[in-house]
Amino acid sequence: MSERKSIHGEWSSGMAFFLAATGSAIGLGNIWRFPYLAGENGGGAFMLVYLACIVLIALPILIAEITLGRRGRESPLNTFRRLALDEGRSRAWAGVGFIGMLSGIIILSFYSVVAGWSLEYIWLSLRGAYQGASADRTDQLFSMLTSSPWQQMFWYTLFLALTLIIVARGVRKGLERAVWIMVPLLFVLLAMLVAYALVVGDAHAAIVYLYSVDFSRLSGHAVLLAMGHSFFTLSLGIGAMIVYGAYMPNRLSIMRAAISVAVADTVVAVLAGLAIFPLLFARHLPVAQGPKLIFASLPAAFGSLPFGFLFGAAFFALLTLAAWTSAISIIEPVVSWLVELGWSRPRSVLAVGSVVWMSSMLIDFSLNVWSGITWQGRTLFDLFNFVSSDIMLPLGGLLIALFAGWVISERSLRQELRMNRGALRLWLWVLRYVTPVGVLLIFLNALGLIRGAL
Ligand code: TRP
Numbered sequence: 001m002s003e004r005k006s007i008h009g010e011w012s013s014g015m016a017f018f019l020a021a022t023g024s025a026i027g028l029g030n031i032w033r034f035p036y037l038a039g040e041n042g043g044g045a046f047m048l049v050y051l052a053c054i055v056l057i058a059l060p061i062l063i064a065e066i067t068l069g070r071r072g073r074e075s076p077l078n079t080f081r082r083l084a085l086d087e088g089r090s091r092a093w094a095g096v097g098f099i100g101m102l103s104g105i106i107i108l109s110f111y112s113v114v115a116g117w118s119l120e121y122i123w124l125s126l127r128g129a130y131q132g133a134s135a136d137r138t139d140q141l142f143s144m145l146t147s148s149p150w151q152q153m154f155w156y157t158l159f160l161a162l163t164l165i166i167v168a169r170g171v172r173k174g175l176e177r178a179v180w181i182m183v184p185l186l187f188v189l190l191a192m193l194v195a196y197a198l199v200v201g202d203a204h205a206a207i208v209y210l211y212s213v214d215f216s217r218l219s220g221h222a223v224l225l226a227m228g229h230s231f232f233t234l235s236l237g238i239g240a241m242i243v244y245g246a247y248m249p250n251r252l253s254i255m256r257a258a259i260s261v262a263v264a265d266t267v268v269a270v271l272a273g274l275a276i277f278p279l280l281f282a283r284h285l286p287v288a289q290g291p292k293l294i295f296a297s298l299p300a301a302f303g304s305l306p307f308g309f310l311f312g313a314a315f316f317a318l319l320t321l322a323a324w325t326s327a328i329s330i331i332e333p334v335v336s337w338l339v340e341l342g343w344s345r346p347r348s349v350l351a352v353g354s355v356v357w358m359s360s361m362l363i364d365f366s367l368n369v370w371s372g373i374t375w376q377g378r379t380l381f382d383l384f385n386f387v388s389s390d391i392m393l394p395l396g397g398l399l400i401a402l403f404a405g406w407v408i409s410e411r412s413l414r415q416e417l418r419m420n421r422g423a424l425r426l427w428l429w430v431l432r433y434v435t436p437v438g439v440l441l442i443f444l445n446a447l448g449l450i451r452g453a454l
Contacts, residue, residue, distance in 0.1 A: 069247075
């Protein structure tokens with residue numbers, strides 16, 4: 001166990017860590033991204049590959065991130081540098097922390113735009129804006145929103161401001177206090193929405209769709225998406241879980257904490273599917289709509305179901321809450337690093353916030369005034385979403401796995417993890433061999449190299 005203390009403070013209990021890390025993990029990924037990815041890539045088969053990636057690739061890295069964080073007790077960048085020096089290795093490992101911060105900024109810039117849509121939809125739901133509307137009409141409503149740069153800007157600026165206020169208040173007074181309220185509320189809302197969907201929706205069709213496994217619909221690219229999403233949904237690859245681990249009290253078991261977070265996150269992804277698809281199927285709405293699934297199709301379902309405007313508002317409130325507790329974890333790695341450079345927390349938050357706000361503006365414009373600018377048919381929004389989650393996160397994760405598995409000595413890991421020797425060996429073996437090889441194979445497969453060679 002390391003004697004180091006974090007200058008940023010510490011979570012007050014195991015529950016506080018669990019809520020913070022679960023709040024980070026559960027986000028747009030579970031409720032917005034996962035359903036549309038599963039919808040587009042063949043339902044059940046995609047789900048199975050995703051689960052395999054969670055167990056064999058993401059969970060071992062989650063354990064590694066928390067362990068590194070708690071041992072270094074600094075921002076991800078400084079943690080990498082310090083732990084590498086401890087082991088007599090190159091300080092260049094700090095570069096992994098640096099790339100992570102960049103990925104975080106890219107992710108947050110489209111994340112906040114989507115969270116902004118979600119905020120606006122709470123308001124639209126309460127106003128009854130899509131009451132009785134057809135799917136074409138709700139699709140149009142959504143296009144109107146994304147084609148108006150200023151309206152969109154208003155909402156993501158509001159979302160970013162809400163996020164920055166919490167981070168500016170620090171670990172105990174900001175992050176911890178926020179998650180104590182928001183995460184339990186999130187579970188209550190989700191339970192309510194699942195119950196609603198099962199009562200008024202077509203649960204049977206949803207279950208057949210989500211759980212019938214048809215591997216013929218699964219491409220190499222889909223496997224890459226499933227892996228990228230396993231990183232995205234557990235907040236891996238940028239150091240978010242490193243920094244949350246840096247605030248974790250020494251007495252807590254890392255293994256137990258990591259498993260609880262992964263289980264809670266997966267349960268929420270499954271429940272989110274059960275809250276959404278029965279409604280879509282009940283109204284025969286299109287399910288393979290990509291990133292606009294939740295905003296273009298789902299409102300048409302709410303608009304024609306009993307108390308739809310209320311449950312619609314609850315749904316988008318859930319989505320906003322989930323995004324909010326995640327967004328704070330995406331910028332904390334950068335903010336904590338600036339604080340370690342000697343800046344005050346409010347100033348660091350303002351600096352990071354301005355950069356993110358400007359790159360959100362790029363994303364905003366890419367959907368309207370600059371929508372003509374594309375690269376291989378993808379807008380900047382699609383590119384940021386794809387490149388960060390499906391390329392940068394797995395690469396970051398791969399480097400983290402190599403660092404924890406091969407650079408840090410087994411003795412140091414044992415001191416920090418303090419667990420049963422057999423379980424530790426198993427984890428380390430998976431982290432050293434299975435995880436990196438898995439990431440590489442999936443990359444090659446997506447590039448078509450393996451299939452080309454066969
Ligand atoms: N896990 C969150 C979600 O599912 C998003 C998120 C939070 C994230 N922190 C992150 C993604 C760090 C990647 C890296 O929506």
